[in-house]
Amino acid sequence: MDAQKFKRALKNINTPRKVMHAGSLHYLDPIREKYVPATPEEEVRQKILQYLMKVLRVPKQAISVEYLLSKAGxxxxxxxxxxxxxxxxxxxxWYALGVIECKAPDVDIMxxxxKEQVFGYADxxxxxYVVVVNGVYSCCWLY
Known part of the structure; x- marks a missing residue:
């Protein structure tokens, strides 16, 4: 998919509904199955999760969010x-296929x-595959 198609697809993806939880707006994360604060970065993360599950049809069990590298030894x-x-x-x-780093829309992803952060995770x-996305721009590498 070219960059413009991805940008349009991401724009049309709905995040989970925001709910009040502990006095502030949160998303109910479909993978972690817990409430997470509705920050700009989290909105990007939730859109990417919806894109993976609904557009690419990646099963939930094949996605980890906020994955502690120590779990992989x-x-x-x-x-x-x-x-x-x-x-x-x-x-x-199960083997890791790709890592996606999500940033808030105002963060320069390049x-x-x-790049050091996400390539470190990839190593x-x-x-x-390595992807960096901020909801406006994205970059993908075959690593």
Missing amino acids: IDSKNRADIVVWYYEPNDGY TEDV DLLVD
Whole structure:
């Protein structure tokens, strides 16, 4: 899909409904199954999650949100925004396919800091695809 089609598709994706929770607006995250504050970055994350599930038809069990790298045996306290996994039936294991870093719309996604962050996750998780998105712009690499 070209950049303009993706931008239009993302614009037409609805986030989950915002609800009042603990005195402020939150989303009920469909993957984490918990309330998360409705920040600009979270709105981008929720749109990407909806895009993955509704447009690309990625099953919920193949998506992790705010994934602690330590869960993969990596000595790190870092969290990847979204990790998409694939199941290998020959060995019965799930493998990381791609990592998606979500930023607020006002964040420049092409800075060295942002690229270092997401490429670090890619190196740690041994993924094939890397995506950075801020709801306005996106960039994808075959890694």
